[in-house]
Structures are given as structure tokens and as C-alpha cells.
Amino acid sequence: MGFELQRREELKSIGAYLAMSVLPGFAKAAAMGRADTVQTLLDSYVTNRKVAGAVAVVGTRTASRVMCSGKIALKDDSPNADPNSLWRIYSMTKLVTGAAAMMLIEDGSLNLDMPVSDVFPSFSHPSVLVK
Numbered sequence: 001m002g003f004e005l006q007r008r009e010e011l012k013s014i015g016a017y018l019a020m021s022v023l024p025g026f027a028k029a030a031a032m033g034r035a036d037t038v039q040t041l042l043d044s045y046v047t048n049r050k051v052a053g054a055v056a057v058v059g060t061r062t063a064s065r066v067m068c069s070g071k072i073a074l075k076d077d078s079p080n081a082d083p084n085s086l087w088r089i090y091s092m093t094k095l096v097t098g099a100a101a102m103m104l105i106e107d108g109s110l111n112l113d114m115p116v117s118d119v120f121p122s123f124s125h126p127s128v129l130v131k
Contacts, residue, residue, distance in 0.1 A: 039067045046070035053081030 035058050042054045046069045053070030071078040072085050079085070104110035110119070117124035 035065050035067065039069070042067055042069035049074075052078070053085075055081050055083060055085060057083075 038056055038058055042056060045051045046053060051070065052074045053072050054068070056067045058065050058067070066083045068081045068083070068085075070081050072081050072087065101110060105112065
């Protein structure tokens with residue numbers, strides 16, 4: 001298998017991880033404690049070949065349940081997705097930064113209308129390169 005094809009398969013698996021973390025249907029089913037609906041959603045994504053595989057955890061304060069579907073890549077000899085699967089996750093910086101910013105906003109330490117220079121004083125007098 002060529003490098004590009006292997007990379008596309010890996011990216012589809014990674015996409016599954018990211019998509020499951022933000023899908024409204026998944027979040028709604030998880031919030032309502034309907035793990036069977038989450039499992040059905042995972043299975044449908046694998047069946048429709050939207051993703052190679054997915055692992056999701058639905059939890060409450062007292063219990064949690066792990067659901068798995070598919071494999072970690074589209075190759076037939078790929079291992080099944082399970083709670084111990086290792087996934088390559090690219091470009092997570094934006095997600096982590098966004099989550100951190102929202103926590104700071106919730107805390108009142110950051111405001112969306114704040115000038116950047118309030119957080120990073122070195123940006124108070126930006127210079128522009130003119131050729």
C-alpha cells in the first residue's frame with residue numbers, strides 16, 4: 001500500500017475520533033444516558049464507511065461505559081478498535097487552545113472583545129513590514 005493511501009486511511013480513523021467528540025447526535029444521546037443510541041451511531045458510521053473505526057466513552061458521575069466499533073484503519077488486517085487503540089491525532093493544538101480559551105472566558109479571565117495586547121503586551125505596538 002502506498003504512503004498516501006495509508007495516510008488517508010489513518011486520517012479517516014483520526015477523523016472518527018474528532019467527529020465523535022463534537023457530533024450533536026452523539027452528545028445528545030450521551031447526555032441522555034442512552035448508550036445503545038451511541039453504539040448504533042458508531043456502528044452506522046463504520047457501516048457507511050464514513051470512518052474506519054471509533055471508540056466512545058459515555059459516563060455519568062457513578063459509572064461509565066466504553067463502546068467500540070470497526071477497526072483502527074480501513075485495511076482488512078487492521079486490529080479492531082478498542083479502548084487501548086492508539087490513534088494518530090493531528091492538529092490538536094486548535095482544539096486544546098479553544099477549550100482553554102473557553103475555560104478562561106468562563107472564569108472571567110478572558111473576554112472575546114479584549115485586545116490581544118492585554119494578554120500579550122508585546123503585541124501593543126505591532127510593526128508592519130513594508131517593501
